[in-house]
Amino acid sequence: MNDKPSGESKGKPVGADLIIPVTSIAFCAYYFSTITEVPWTAQVSAVLVGSVLILLSTFFVIKTLRDVLRGRATLGFSRLIEPVSYVRKRSALLALTLGYIFAIHLLGFTLTTFVFLAAAMMLLSNGRRKGFIVILSAILAVGGYLLFVIAFETRFPEGALEHFLKEMF
Amino acid sequence: MEIQWGLFATEFARTFSFWWVILPAILLGLIVGAIPGFSAANTIIILLPLTLSMDPELGLTFMVALYASSRMGAGIPAILVNIPGTAGAAATPLDGYPMTRQGRAQQALAISFVSSVAGGLITTLLALLLMPWLSQVAYYLHSVEMIVIMIFGISLIASIAARDTLKGLIAGFFGLMIGYIGADVVYETPRGTFGFLELYDKVPLIPALVGLFAISEAFSVIEGESILSERGRLAMQKAGWAQTWEGVCEAASCWWHIVWTSFIGLVIGVVPGAGAAIAAFVAYQQSRTFSKTPELYGTGHIKGLVAPESANNGVTSGTLIPLLVIGVPGGATAAIMAVVLQYHGVSMGPELFTNQPHLAYGPFTAMAVTYAIMILTIMPLARYMSRITVVSTVYMAPIIISFTLVGSFVPRAYVFDMYLALVFGVIGYVARKTGYHVAAILIGVILGPLLENYFLRALRISQGDVMVIFSSTVGNILWVLLVLSLVAPWFLDWRKRQRADREG
Numbered sequence: 001m002n003d004k005p006s007g008e009s010k011g012k013p014v015g016a017d018l019i020i021p022v023t024s025i026a027f028c029a030y031y032f033s034t035i036t037e038v039p040w041t042a043q044v045s046a047v048l049v050g051s052v053l054i055l056l057s058t059f060f061v062i063k064t065l066r067d068v069l070r071g072r073a074t075l076g077f078s079r080l081i082e083p084v085s086y087v088r089k090r091s092a093l094l095a096l097t098l099g100y101i102f103a104i105h106l107l108g109f110t111l112t113t114f115v116f117l118a119a120a121m122m123l124l125s126n127g128r129r130k131g132f133i134v135i136l137s138a139i140l141a142v143g144g145y146l147l148f149v150i151a152f153e154t155r156f157p158e159g160a161l162e163h164f165l166k167e168m169f
Numbered sequence: 170m171e172i173q174w175g176l177f178a179t180e181f182a183r184t185f186s187f188w189w190v191i192l193p194a195i196l197l198g199l200i201v202g203a204i205p206g207f208s209a210a211n212t213i214i215i216l217l218p219l220t221l222s223m224d225p226e227l228g229l230t231f232m233v234a235l236y237a238s239s240r241m242g243a244g245i246p247a248i249l250v251n252i253p254g255t256a257g258a259a260a261t262p263l264d265g266y267p268m269t270r271q272g273r274a275q276q277a278l279a280i281s282f283v284s285s286v287a288g289g290l291i292t293t294l295l296a297l298l299l300m301p302w303l304s305q306v307a308y309y310l311h312s313v314e315m316i317v318i319m320i321f322g323i324s325l326i327a328s329i330a331a332r333d334t335l336k337g338l339i340a341g342f343f344g345l346m347i348g349y350i351g352a353d354v355v356y357e358t359p360r361g362t363f364g365f366l367e368l369y370d371k372v373p374l375i376p377a378l379v380g381l382f383a384i385s386e387a388f389s390v391i392e393g394e395s396i397l398s399e400r401g402r403l404a405m406q407k408a409g410w411a412q413t414w415e416g417v418c419e420a421a422s423c424w425w426h427i428v429w430t431s432f433i434g435l436v437i438g439v440v441p442g443a444g445a446a447i448a449a450f451v452a453y454q455q456s457r458t459f460s461k462t463p464e465l466y467g468t469g470h471i472k473g474l475v476a477p478e479s480a481n482n483g484v485t486s487g488t489l490i491p492l493l494v495i496g497v498p499g500g501a502t503a504a505i506m507a508v509v510l511q512y513h514g515v516s517m518g519p520e521l522f523t524n525q526p527h528l529a530y531g532p533f534t535a536m537a538v539t540y541a542i543m544i545l546t547i548m549p550l551a552r553y554m555s556r557i558t559v560v561s562t563v564y565m566a567p568i569i570i571s572f573t574l575v576g577s578f579v580p581r582a583y584v585f586d587m588y589l590a591l592v593f594g595v596i597g598y599v600a601r602k603t604g605y606h607v608a609a610i611l612i613g614v615i616l617g618p619l620l621e622n623y624f625l626r627a628l629r630i631s632q633g634d635v636m637v638i639f640s641s642t643v644g645n646i647l648w649v650l651l652v653l654s655l656v657a658p659w660f661l662d663w664r665k666r667q668r669a670d671r672e673g
Contacts, residue, residue: 017336018601020596024343031361038360041633042353045624046360049349049617053342060335071456080602084390093388098569101587102208104575113571120567140568144575155573155582 013076014057014064021057030052091124098118108159114141176526177297180534183527187230188542191535194234195543201235202242203254204576208500209239212566213359214540229506235487236502237539240445241285241547244478248277250396250569256374256615257383257445257481259608263474264466270543271469272397272404274555277418280471281478282551284545287424288431289305289486293537295435296486297530299440303439303490310440312627316638316648318440319620322447322612325650333604340600340609347372347610367585374588376577377614379520380593381572381600381607387566388598394561402578404561405559411557413551419471427470427479434480446482446615450608452480458657475599482540489532493517506532519559523573 028050034041035097067073081087100116117137122130148154149162156162186190201212215233220228243254248265260384261281268277296303323341350361351371362368383587397405399667428453437448456476466473475614492503494517511516515528522529526625557565577590597607631637639645 006395016599019599019603020343021339021607024339024346027346027361028344029350030363034360034362035358038353038358039356040624041628042356042358042360044628044635045348045621046346049342049345049620053339053346056335056339056342057365060339063335080599085393089391090388093570095389097384097574097591101574101584101591104587105584109575113575116571117567118621120570121564122562124566136564144572148575154579157578157584 011071011073013078014073015075016068016080018061018075019078019080021060021064024057025061026054027138092123093120096123104157104159106159109156110141111159112157113144115136117141118135127161153162176505176530180527181538183229184531184534184538186540187227187535190227191234191539191542192546194231195238195539195546198235198240198250199242199245199537199547203245204238204572209236209255212239213502213505214536215506220509221512222498224508225480225515226531228513229528229532230508232491232506233532233535234263234416234503234539235250236544237289237482237536239487241282241288243552244281244285244481246276248474249274249384250565251570252573253378256378256611257446257449257484257554258477259378259446259611260449260477261474261481262382262467263453264470264607267467268474268499269273269555269558270398272332272401272408272600273412273469274405274415275408275412275551276419276559277469277474278484278551278554279413280420280474281503282544282547283360283420284423284475284478285482286540287427289435289482289540290537291428292435293486293533294437295418295432295541296490296531300490300494303436303487311641312623313638313641313644314628314647315440315623316627317644317651318447318617318618319336319623321647321651321654322450322546323620324447324654331428336603336605337589339614344610344613344615345617347377347612348614349621351618353625354622355629365585367581367583367589371618372614373577373581373586373589374615375580376590377574377611379577380590380595381611383569384590385593385601385607387569388594388603390562391566394396395559396562397558398563402559404594405555408521408552408555412555413548417548420475420586423472423475426456426475430476430606431483434483434485435487437480439490444615445484446612448480449477450612452476456655458654458661460559462565463662475672486533486536493521493529493532511635543658553626599622 031046031050035046064073068075079083096119100112103115104112113138117140118134120146121133121137124135145156145162145165149156150159158166187301197212198209201209201618212235217660223231230522239255240257243258244265245254247253247258247261248311251262251266251269253259253261254587262436264278265281265309268274325343346361350368352359352369395402416577433452433455434445434448437451438445453473453476456472457463482624488503489506492507507517511527514520515525521540530597574590577586578584580586596610599605600607600610627637628635631640639648
């Protein structure tokens with residue numbers, strides 16, 4: 001399987017290296033826009049730190065673009081997605097994680113964790129050992145409930161199952 | 170305050186008789202320390218009804234044992250799966266995790282346990298002896314000096330991310346700006362919150378820790394079947410008790426390193442608010458600066474693991490000194506202990522040492538006894554704990570994601586914090602893939618609010634004069650030390666190259 005994206009054979013791909021500096025500059029600009037009305041003493045520390053961050057980030061962006069113009073690097077993003085064969089799995093895992101967070105305050109910790117663990121493990125194992133994965137997910141979800149919710153009385157997200165068990169015992 | 174040897178001996182004997190309280194506290198501390206989101210402070214708060222009902226000395230022993238063991242527990246997942254249990258262990262994976270990948274998880278755990286216990290024991294005994302003098306440190310550190318100490322912390326980022334200092338600085342300052350999100354402490358004006366009410370109280374640390382370390386790691390490790398390298402996998406198959414002993418011997422060979430890096434932790438622990446994370450990074454940086462083989466740091470170097478583990482355990486006794494001697498808690502856990510003591514009508518300060526010496530010295534003897542018991546109970550477990558590294562990433566990644574995400578929910582019970590952890594996970598993933606250090610971003614997030622608080626305080630005192638940061642003698646000495654610490658690695662490197670050129 002080819003793990004390298006095509007079209008990035010010339011120079012080191014450094015496009016992804018610019019994500020954090022560019023995000024930093026954008027965030028500083030946004031942050032500064034929210035402090036225009038506040039007293040000077042509440043601005044000064046953030047302005048000093050933000051200015052240094054903008055300076056450093058700008059310097060890095062210029063340095064990188066110079067390398068690109070000289071042909072020593074390209075603006076490719078392959079470093080971020082390599083190995084390419086895992087992009088689909090990683091995207092699906094991200095979607096599952098988002099779904100997990102969305103569902104957990106509706107369905108509670110135990111049920112949502114069981115479904116998430118089973119789905120994510122099956123995804124990563126390419127659907128192998130389904131029976132084992134279902135049993136393992138159930139043990140982990142119930143074990144987590146017993147340890148954290150019952151033994152440690154931790155504030156975990158609760159749903160219908162947790163409420164039902166609370167009423168029962 | 171005079172050193173009272175007879176009293177110390179009696180106290181040690183008494184504390185050993187509390188083993189039945191210390192043992193469960195150790196077990197609990199190791200568990201809560203190892204799980205992101207379950208700090209010692211939170212657990213002590215949850216268990217307040219229990220500790221308040223105990224005799225104050227017994228309650229204090231329980232809290233101290235839990236506190237010390239949680240510090241050690243935080244290093245275990247940092248070494249095994251690159252996820253520190255608390256921010257204090259954020260420097261531990263720098264060399265601990267590479268050792269794991271090489272199949273040396275058992276040795277790394279043994280090194281961590283010996284360094285933590287030895288560091289904790291040494292500093293506890295030093296704290297007992299040097300308490301009258303160490304307590305004075307807090308008197309000399311005001312807002313201006315604290316600003317320099319915070320910037321000192323930030324400057325470490327550059328040296329930690331040595332492969333590209335510029336990327337390290339960007340990551341650190343980006344973290345600082347994230348730390349500035351929220352309402353300012355003086356005027357309560359929301360800044361940079363993107364309209365989220367949940368961010369008015371600043372960016373919570375646990376979701377940042379979970380996202381930057383755990384989530385980003387989980388999304389990275391799925392690229393392989395195992396977190397171990399091929400050589401590491403072979404080494405783990407052959408691992409037995411000898412590997413634990415090897416780790417103990419390796420740590421013992423660094424005994425002097427343990428002594429001085431734990432002392433760094435003790436001194437930083439005395440400074441209210443500085444904390445274990447700063448101590449661990451300062452110790453790591455100093456260790457590398459004065460090393461003959463600085464290039465080995467970050468590759469699974471023993472001293473790179475010894476330094477942060479000794480230092481963050483040194484902090485534990487340091488934070489208790491200002492609490493007991495001048496009544497100012499050195500950290501969150503110490504503050505909760507103060508609440509318990511005040512509930513029992515115990516007033517902290519110099520009179521505590523004359524009126525109730527068993528309560529004044531008790532926490533330190535409890536800590537020493539905890540460390541002594543802990544090494545005996547945890548060391549045999551190193552072999553079994555290290556087996557977690559052979560678990561396939563197919564199972565490990567989803568477990569890490571689900572349990573740490575829920576861990577980020579625990580402190581405030583906001584689902585928002587789980588989304589926040591995921592956002593930090595994405596930032597962490599990008600940072601890992603592109604060579605920005607996630608630890609640098611995290612230390613920025615920790616220091617941001619502290620730096621701003623001290624800066625605002627200094628400005629208010631000086632009526633808005635920014636030059637106040639150069640107004641104190643102690644502060645100016647610290648500025649010079651800061652510059653020296655930045656220049657020293659360059660100078661030592663330059664001298665080494667000069668010498669090599671001459672010899673070559």
